[in-house]
Amino acid sequence: MVAQQTLGAEHMKTFQKRGFPVDQTRRYLEPGPIVLVSSHWQGESNIMTMGWHMMLEYDQIGCYIWDENHSFDLIRKSKQCVINLPTIDLIDTIVGIGNSSGAEIDKFVTFGLTQTASDKVSVPMIKECYANFECRLEDGSMIARRGLFIWRVVKAHVARTPQYPTTVHYRGHGIFMVSGRHINLRRKFKPQNL
């Protein structure tokens, strides 16, 4: 609750969220946005910035985590995480989280982010994000060899508005692409391919 009183939180958006079907997770993650992964293990919470993730089933996500990252052990040991979807207004926070280590600072406090209790995992969600996907480890067989965690989304929370969040997508070298307009080509799809 301390985080709500820090400087950072004052200019952050707040979203009214509702439960969302976990098998529709692709609507927000398939476009490839940068996400903030929150973690918790034995009293310690952390957040990392992540761009290397993909859909593997409609309710499963693969993600790469470098074993030098402070979050790696928290996530590996707890077998849980929350994938939080930030919007463009959090861009400085996204960069700041990626450029600092949970070994040195409490990122929720430093960046003025608010912890919200998850429903199905023991990891805090980030209130200021547009969406939160609570995840449990589905398959850890590729962690040691490739840093690849395979998650099952067990609960999803998505903001009621706007319909499409303005997300940021990383190109490396400090360059971010910001999501643009949307086009609906539904009429050109076979129904079974939608």
Next chain:
Amino acid sequence: MVAQQTLGAEHMKTFQKRGFPVDQTRRYLEPGPIVLVSSHWQGESNIMTMGWHMMLEYDQIGCYIWDENHSFDLIRKSKQCVINLPTIDLIDTIVGIGNSSGAEIDKFVTFGLTQTASDKVSVPMIKECYANFECRLEDGSMIARRGLFIWRVVKAHVARTPQYPTTVHYRGHGIFMVSGRHINLRRKFKPQNL
């Protein structure tokens, strides 16, 4: 060469491409665009539309391919593919390729796409795409269980201009997000984190 004379090719962009460092592949794929995956096995070529992919190393890519997809066997047997990056001008082609099967049509011919010989794999590249990443299978251990192919990029070709391609990113249900503006936050990064 027939493909160049079809209707579709007339309104397509052509790009002047150059070799590009394979360990910089993230600059184009990390933002999460829809890609066109070309394949070839025993005289048959095919193309599929793909949105489920991620960076796993700076020169490695993971991607999910459904085993019911006609491309699945071609790719599994050849252990090769080319990941082609289309731009917004190819949106109807992207949708058309995703809504048809190589079991029934020759997609290069039907969609008026031009095959260009790759340098290091025996799979045709798509000339009309902004970039082409020639890939060899790095790890097939997750194919049977999860449909997950892990590729090493062995040669990359990227257009000289524009600096940033206008890509499309899929949300499911026929909705595409189009890439927008770019922001450079390099000054806010620690050098080792760029």
